[in-house]
Amino acid sequence: MVRTTTVDTETAQRLVLDAADALFYERGVQSVGMDAIRAASGVSLKRLYQLFPSKDKLIEAYLDRRDALWKSMLAEHVEAATDPRARILAVFDFLYDWFQQRDYRGCAFINSFGELGSVSPRVAELALEHKEGFRLALVELAAEAGAGDPEQLADHLILLSEGAITRSAISGSSAPAVRAREAATMILDASLKG
Template identity: 40%
Template sequence: MNDITRNIILDVTEKLIYRHGIAATGMDFLVKTAGVSRKSIYRYFANKDELVIAALQRRDARWMHWLRAEVERREDSGERLLAVFDALKAWFGSADFRGCAFINTSGETGDPQAPVRLLAKAHKHKLFEYLLELCQAHGTPEPQRQAAQLLILIDGAITVALVTGDAIAADTAQSMARTLLGL
């Protein structure tokens, strides 16, 4: 066993739970799709919950890195705030867009203390912190409040794009952000 096998398991797990959900991604389906044995999976992960959390942690890191890279291409601080929505629009138009993995998986559990829910909460907190950083860099008058508003606009746009299949939700959210931020 090596890191390549572990990465294959995590990659396949992430894709399957993003596409089908946690409950619909059984271990048999995972074994078949990844082309590894159950024994291989259990060498790395004690159970399905541990595997799902590891896959979502990787997604969190990768998604936040992607968003930062897209936004930081802009030089002007105001344009960076709006670039978040340009990045979202490109994502919404991609063939594999299925909404927010963290909102989707959170919806599969009713327990607010479930590891998946706590991970989703941590992801949203990281996104809020990044938006706060962008608001502070721009010098918005109420950076905490405006970062919270932007977070809601982002999650709303993601949800509308998923439900309607229309990437234009990012443009609508961006227009609202312009109004909120006075840009």
């Protein structure tokens, strides 16, 4: 365990968020207390509360960090493809790779919403913002691909993506990404000209 009495604020925040990310994602946000975060991060409880005045603030920071990471990983896959249609299908390739990660436990936003959405308006808002951000990215990809109705195509693709995310988390298999990609291909064949 690293003691952080002499480390700067940025390092202490990183240690706390690293610990929170691992524990919240693995065990859920409700079952992990601040003392467990303290023990895993090596940051004193006093310093932890100076950095994050409440567990709610730490959960928000965890979700903000997860959102940035997810967007970065998705963009890496999509930007590697040059053809507009291939860029859409790269979303499902990203999902496949994500589902293959050893620690994959589904979507942190769906998980957190399931635990706290009815009692934490902020968690519900962050989950909605994350999902809407993904949908808007799909709308943009659909428009670039020449879809007659990018919003409708994006709505179909988001349902495939979200279903694959949930199914993979429950089944422990990456196969839902393959099936979702196959379905997306059929939808693209029907929706796009050329």
